[in-house]
Amino acid sequence: MNYLITGATGFIGRFVVEELLKQPQATVYAVVRTGSEHKLDKVKLQLGKSAERLHAISGDLTQPGLGISPEDAEPLKGQINHLFHVAAIYDLKADANAQQQANVEGTRHTLQAAHTLQVGCFHHVSSIAVAGQYPGQFTEDMFDQGTHFTNPYFLTKHLAEKCVRDEAKVPFRIYRPSMVVGHSQSGEMDKVDGPYYLFQLLEIIGRWLPKWTPIPGIEGGQFNIVPVDYVAQSMVYIAHQPNLDGQCFNLTDPQHYSLGELVNLIADTSDLPGFRWQLPNKILNKLPESTIPTLAQQKLVQKLLLSMDIAPEALSFITYQTTFDRRNAAQALAGSGITPPDLKQYMPALWQYWRQHLSPQTKASTAPQPEADKVLFRKPKLRPYLQRAQDHWKWNAKSLFQSRTALQERVDGxxxxxxxxxxxxxAQVAQQLAEAGATLLLVARSKDKLDTIADAIQRAGGKAFVYxxxxxxxxxxxxxxQQVISNHGGVDILINNAGRSIRRSIKYSLDRFHDYERTMQLNYFGSVRMALNLLPGMMQRGDGHIINVSTVGIQANPARFSAYLGSKWALEGWSWVAANELAHTGVTVSTINYPLVRTPMIEPTKIYDYTPAMSPEKAVDWMLDIIITRNKRKVGPLGRAALASYYAFPKISESIVNLSYQVVREAPPQPREKPEQSTRKKSKQPVERQTTNSESGR
Known part of the structure; x- marks a missing residue:
């Protein structure tokens, strides 16, 4: 199957190309302007090996017949099964003449190329903009009813579709996507437009006002939003279905959102202020129709919007009342499994990508500062402290009185x-977090065990991935x-739970410095390195939680754990400093000081049979509680008593620990075996193991 596509290097076009290359024995020819071949090379790099079937054809949207040379056209004549015309200017801020040339004349030139090449079917990517400001539901069978084209984009998309309907000399199909946003899984988007103006506006408001501020708003117009992956998948699937030529397909979501609903959905996702009360449309509709267009023409309003990098033309959507049906599209896609995903489900991905890649605030914070701007003192941010205080009391109260629902509210999504x-x-914590709606990224060395846990979570309807x-x-x-960031866009909560415990006296460690190196590598360097990799994403989103699992040994300082406790002291030192530095960023750092936990991992050390230990169920509750509350530390009565005793009576505390050290017998470690002795029976003394922190000997 051979395909020709315009706009292959554009945002929608890249995803259409990817879907086309999934077709059996597909070969895709992309029309690319001379000098822009590097853009297609970038697409090929993203596609990997499948890009071997993607070829560039030199052409130009502004030239008759796309300017394809006879030498390139002749081998393709009669060989192109489908031509996808995706190229267009999708920008409210673009110049009217530029949009006329690209959207209208470009479509006309592409139709000429389709006729010359004798393509099997011409697939035109139109837009719901063809309806203009039609007052009511605009069906797939409607076209001429489009009216009130308030900006060049609406008008040129209407005229482009008219070209196809009136001038096409080959079979055609028309696709009208609604407002296209980023990928539903990764959130990937190429520019700020459409609903992203609301992201930008709320982010600006959020710099000055806390979330609970009662901002007045309006119910506003209707928004229909779909992700780019749904659009690409739908077009390619419908293109290969028989007996649909001449039809039009609205690639829209059955659910429309009012302006107020959309603002509050973004606010709930981003933890920014939303509309606490809304002026109903019946009051807004009493204003003259010219009110909004006139407002958009005011120089002061335009200057204000442009200062926020928002197109003044976007004001036209405040009262946009057109809705759309999708009967043709739904019927054509029946049985394919391709449906518009729920905006509420993928909004977090859109917001996360926005914060990391598109937000002006992120760009400003990562841009290098000129020397003149590097001042000694800066004005501190004080509002985050008020938000932290409010959240602290709110979530601690919920942990006490609504522990079941609090966990779901905290981690869902x-x-x-x-x-x-x-x-x-x-493993137990992972199960409960998945049941509460979190997406779990399970990390350990044993893939088989992780797969078993992930399978159990997925069978129960949860989401879990193994790394x-x-x-x-x-x-x-x-x-x-980096793999996690690439696949999931980042992490909201990092739990450093893995650790290595070594129980051995210092007098038996004099020639075993590697014991100290190994505990530091995993317990300290591994945990800190995880945090340093994932912190940038948390800081850009303005939200994140790092939980470092430590031990009550930090307070009690038991004998024989110098290597283990040394690494945990280092991790706690980093945690305290990180918490102090990140207090204004929305990122919290917490520490859990577990006592001994009664698990199979401690059974080989017989002295633990006579030592009080926490139940595994209680240990899980501790972890879930600190996730809900985000408190700085979780420590039990034993830890608090040990710490108080140490500071009040340091010598007495030292003597007590020393007495217990002398009383408990410890066999010296076996000498290191020579290679020829490696098959001999080894000592049964359990002095070293790698496990989770919460199961380590204390």
């Missing part, structure tokens, strides 16, 4: 990376984190 997830407390890696290897940590 969030992405959580959990290390040491292959067994024990890590294996050696957290004691810095390069492997970097690789794992």
């Amino acid at each position: 969030k992405t959580i990376l959990l290390t040491g997830a292959s067994s024990g407390i890590g 294996t890696g050696n957290l004691a290897d810095g390069d492997d940590v970097d690789r794992l984190c």
Whole structure:
């Protein structure tokens, strides 16, 4: 199957090309202007091996017949099964003449090329803009009824579709996407337009006002939004269905959102202020029809909007009342499994990508500062402290009185990376977080165990993904984190739960410095490296939580754990400093000081049979509680008593620990075996193991 496409390097075009290359034995020819071949090379790089079937054809949208040379056209004549005309200017701020040339004349030139090449079917990507400001529902069978074209984009898209209807000499099909936003999974988008102006506006408001501020708003017009992956998949699927030539398909969502509903949906996702009360449309409709257009023409209003990088033409959508049906599209897609995803489900992905890649605030914070701007003192941000205080009391109260619903409210839709997830407390925590609606990224060395846990979560309707890696290897940590960022756009909560515990006296460690190196590599360097990789995304989103699992040993300082506690002291030192530095960014750093937990991992150490230990269920509750409250530390009565005793009576505390050290017998470690002795029976003394922090010997 051979395809020709215009606009292959554009945002929608890239995804259409990707879908076309999934077709059996597909070869795609992309019309590319001379000098712009590098753009197609970039698309090929993104597509990987399948791009071997993607070829450039030199052409120009502004030239008759697309300016395709006879030498290029002759081999393609009669060989192109489908021509997809995607190229157009999708920009409210674009010049009227430029839009006329690209959208109208460009369509006419593409139709000429379709006729010359004798293509099987011409697929025209139109837009719901062809309806103009039609007052009511605009069906797929309607066209001439389009009216009140308030800006050049609406008008040129209407005229472009008219060209297809009136001038096409080959079979054609027409697709009208509604407002196209980023990919429903990754959130990927190429520019700020349409609903993204609301992202920008709310972000600006959020710099000055807390979320709970009662902002007045309006019910406003109707918005219909679809992600780019749905649009591309739908067009390519419908293109291959028989007996649909001459039809038009509205690639829209059955659900329309009022301006007020959309603002509040974005606000709920982004934790920014929304409309706390809305002026109903029946009051707004009493204003003259010219009110909004006249307002948009005011120089002061235009200057204000442009200062926020918002197109003044976007004001026309404030009262946009046109709605759309999709009966033809729904019928053509029946049985394909292709349906518009719920905006509420993929809005977090859109917002996350916006914050990381498109937000002016993010760009400003990452841009290099001129020397003149590098001042000694800067005005601090004080509002985040008020928000932190409000959240602290709110979530601690919910943890006490609404613990079941509080967890779901806190983590639903969030992405959580959990290390040491292959067994024990890590596995149990993963199950409960998945049940509460979180997407779990399970990390450990054992893939088989992780797969078993992930399968159980998925069978129960949850979301879980497996990532294996050696957290004691810095390069492997970097690789794992970059893979996570690429696949999920980042992480909302990082739980550093994996750790290595070594129980051995210092007098038996004099020739074992590698014990200290190994505990530091995993417990300290591995955890910090995970955080440093994932922190940029959290800071850009203005929200994130890092949980470092530590031990009550930090307060009690038991003997024989110098290597283990040394690494945990280092991690806690980093955690305290990180918490102090990040307090104004929306990122919280918490520490859990677990006591000994009664799990199978401690059974080989017989002394623990006589030591009080926490139940695994209680340990899970501790973890869930700190996720809900985001408190700075979670420590039990034993830890608090040990710390108080140490500071009040340091010598007495030291003597007590020393007495217990002398009383408990410890066998010296076995000498290192020579290679020829490697098959001999080893000592049964359990002095070293790698496990989750919550199961480590304390």
